[in-house]
Amino acid sequence: MTTKQIVLASRPKGLPNPGNFKIINFELPEIKTGEVLLKALYYSVDPYMRGRMNDAKSYAPPFEIDKPITGSIIAKVLQSKSDNFKIADFVAGMLPWQEEMVADENILKVIDTTIAPASYYLGILGMTGLTAYFGLMQIGKPKAGETVVVSGAAGAVGVVVGQIAKIQGCHVVGIAGTDEKIRLLKDQFGFDEAINYKTTAHLKNAIAKACPKGVDIYFDNVGGEISDAVISNINFYARIPLCGQISLYNNVEMPMGPRLQPMLLTRSVLMQGFIIGNFKEQFPEGIKQLAEWVKEGRLKFTETTEHGFEKLPAALIGLFKGENTGKMIVEA
Amino acid sequence: MTTKQIVLASRPKGLPNPGNFKIINFELPEIKTGEVLLKALYYSVDPYMRGRMNDAKSYAPPFEIDKPITGSIIAKVLQSKSDNFKIADFVAGMLPWQEEMVADENILKVIDTTIAPASYYLGILGMTGLTAYFGLMQIGKPKAGETVVVSGAAGAVGVVVGQIAKIQGCHVVGIAGTDEKIRLLKDQFGFDEAINYKTTAHLKNAIAKACPKGVDIYFDNVGGEISDAVISNINFYARIPLCGQISLYNNVEMPMGPRLQPMLLTRSVLMQGFIIGNFKEQFPEGIKQLAEWVKEGRLKFTETTEHGFEKLPAALIGLFKGENTGKMIVEA
Numbered sequence: 052m053t054t055k056q057i058v059l060a061s062r063p064k065g066l067p068n069p070g071n072f073k074i075i076n077f078e079l080p081e082i083k084t085g086e087v088l089l090k091a092l093y094y095s096v097d098p099y100m101r102g103r104m105n106d107a108k109s110y111a112p113p114f115e116i117d118k119p120i121t122g123s124i125i126a127k128v129l130q131s132k133s134d135n136f137k138i139a140d141f142v143a144g145m146l147p148w149q150e151e152m153v154a155d156e157n158i159l160k161v162i163d164t165t166i167a168p169a170s171y172y173l174g175i176l177g178m179t180g181l182t183a184y185f186g187l188m189q190i191g192k193p194k195a196g197e198t199v200v201v202s203g204a205a206g207a208v209g210v211v212v213g214q215i216a217k218i219q220g221c222h223v224v225g226i227a228g229t230d231e232k233i234r235l236l237k238d239q240f241g242f243d244e245a246i247n248y249k250t251t252a253h254l255k256n257a258i259a260k261a262c263p264k265g266v267d268i269y270f271d272n273v274g275g276e277i278s279d280a281v282i283s284n285i286n287f288y289a290r291i292p293l294c295g296q297i298s299l300y301n302n303v304e305m306p307m308g309p310r311l312q313p314m315l316l317t318r319s320v321l322m323q324g325f326i327i328g329n330f331k332e333q334f335p336e337g338i339k340q341l342a343e344w345v346k347e348g349r350l351k352f353t354e355t356t357e358h359g360f361e362k363l364p365a366a367l368i369g370l371f372k373g374e375n376t377g378k379m380i381v382e383a
Numbered sequence: 384m385t386t387k388q389i390v391l392a393s394r395p396k397g398l399p400n401p402g403n404f405k406i407i408n409f410e411l412p413e414i415k416t417g418e419v420l421l422k423a424l425y426y427s428v429d430p431y432m433r434g435r436m437n438d439a440k441s442y443a444p445p446f447e448i449d450k451p452i453t454g455s456i457i458a459k460v461l462q463s464k465s466d467n468f469k470i471a472d473f474v475a476g477m478l479p480w481q482e483e484m485v486a487d488e489n490i491l492k493v494i495d496t497t498i499a500p501a502s503y504y505l506g507i508l509g510m511t512g513l514t515a516y517f518g519l520m521q522i523g524k525p526k527a528g529e530t531v532v533v534s535g536a537a538g539a540v541g542v543v544v545g546q547i548a549k550i551q552g553c554h555v556v557g558i559a560g561t562d563e564k565i566r567l568l569k570d571q572f573g574f575d576e577a578i579n580y581k582t583t584a585h586l587k588n589a590i591a592k593a594c595p596k597g598v599d600i601y602f603d604n605v606g607g608e609i610s611d612a613v614i615s616n617i618n619f620y621a622r623i624p625l626c627g628q629i630s631l632y633n634n635v636e637m638p639m640g641p642r643l644q645p646m647l648l649t650r651s652v653l654m655q656g657f658i659i660g661n662f663k664e665q666f667p668e669g670i671k672q673l674a675e676w677v678k679e680g681r682l683k684f685t686e687t688t689e690h691g692f693e694k695l696p697a698a699l700i701g702l703f704k705g706e707n708t709g710k711m712i713v714e715a
């Protein structure tokens with residue numbers, strides 16, 4: 052059986068372009084015992100994939116030239132030689148960018164499409180939702196009545212953090228970079244306050260005003276001067292989960308800033324970096340809770356969906372031009 | 384009954400001097416029900432007292448002009464109208480700098496002089512030991528085989544941290560500022576390695592060499608560039624208890640340095656400020672464990688002792704001239 056596959060044709064310098072990708076025909080092997088034949092339904096397109104297009108060591112290994120791009124995919128079982136999966140099951144896994152694929156049973160998980168649409172398992176019930184959930188709940192440890200500030204608040208993770216913090220009974224303040232995003236945070240996602248850092252002259256004072264009782268949890272997606280302004284309003288015994296530092300990703304030299312330790316010390320503050328893999332033992336519990344909130348209508352999620360397998364390279368390139376709102380997905 | 388009392392005569396600018404103190408005669412009141420009459424035996428003299436001589440709000444309130452200096456004191460019960468204390472009991476409490484004093488039963492604790500000398504309750508079994516114990520054990524969470532780096536290692540807290548880390552089976556590296564201290568750390572306190580930051584050209588490299596498996600716990604007493612050098616050698620999942628930032632205490636402007644968050648994020652590191660009061664519910668457990676190690680000879684402690692009540696002002700002034708090794712105590 053022949054299928055289509057997208058391979059890395061060359062490594063990009065700076066922004067990726069269509070020439071870095073190539074769509075080829077690929078002959079699928081026969082499925083063996085312990086394997087399944089899958090048809091892809093939804094492909095996740097994520098910023099971290101850009102890093103894997105470089106030939107540099109990181110926690111995820113680089114893609115290889117002339118080998119397929121891989122990513123999170125939701126697929127349907129067409130044939131099965133595994134006791135764990137039957138025909139028509141919906142599964143999720145890290146899989147190659149192909150229309151159909153043969154996969155080992157050990158890298159797949161069945162997903163329950165009765166509690167949420169299948170595509171949600173790439174976002175709110177996938178890495179995005181779990182990052183928000185565990186970062187906030189396990190490191191932030193919110194208590195009702197506390198104040199939570201989220202930077203990068205209109206990003207895929209940020210909107211989930213804010214909504215979970217509201218469910219926990221917190222006062223929630225988001226920081227984002229356009230008036231449209233500020234409106235969205237307040238009107239659609241229920242943030243109590245939202246601040247446009249690009250149009251606010253005194254960010255520190257604006258945060259102080261939006262947080263009259265100070266900041267108990269700062270969920271940091273961006274780093275840099277925005278974080279300096281938040282941390283200058285931090286309370287005794289505050290928690291700062293470090294989820295992203297996107298404002299610093301393009302720095303070549305070591306970025307400098309005010310030393311944090313005196314503030315963290317005198318106010319007994321906790322700051323902790325994490326990646327979602329640290330919590331993998333608890334994923335089932337997290338997915339269950341997130342699915343429940345989604346079902347109850349307490350957790351909303353935004354997806355940008357492109358249609359057609361051949362749109363995958365353009366969707367990935369589009370991520371870096373800000374063409375998406377929330378999670379970027381390609382539907383087969 | 385008349386006793387002697389030391390009061391704050393005037394507030395110092397910069398280093399305190401003898402003129403800031405005054406020894407006066409003080410008429411003790413009759414003891415009432417629930418009170419005891421005490422004779423002071425040992426006075427604790429600590430750097431934090433300098434802050435209380437200023438008229439500025441902090442977590443400890445300022446001393447008042449013409450009112451007695453107060454501090455940790457070990458005393459013996461001379462008379463008792465309390466059911467909790469009997470004559471000849473040894474007690475510890477925050478008490479005024481007087482030769483004798485009347486005190487409420489609620490601010491005193493009996494100490495057990497059968498397990499350690501009374502003066503130890505001002506140091507290794509007092510704030511100093513408890514700060515080392517809870518900072519290392521509760522925030523650092525050492526595991527056998529891990530590497531622990533301590534800055535300000537020859538200070539009263541530092542030597543205790545290093546010894547507890549050795550008891551936990553860790554590889555222990557101290558950083559201090561004189562060759563005499565380096566010798567002391569290795570010969571007397573059992574540190575595996577010790578680095579003189581003043582005579583080491585490439586501190587980052589020296590730490591890397593002393594820590595071939597990287598740094599799992601960094602117990603930070605000093606902050607600044609020494610901390611930058613340690614943190615550039617930090618391991619995945621490391622813990623950084625922030626105990627002091629003495630290198631920055633005299634800064635007037637906000638000190639600048641490399642931004643830490645990218646490193647803490649990519650390596651899933653925890654950094655946490657604390658003061659010993661955060662752990663007060665667990666003090667009895669901590670004292671018990673520390674006393675056991677002292678009794679077994681596994682935990683050594685250095686005191687500098689001055690003799691005579693009237694030496695108290697000079698002992699406090701001497702702290703800021705580096706005249707002490709380890710804990711500074713005045714014996715009555």
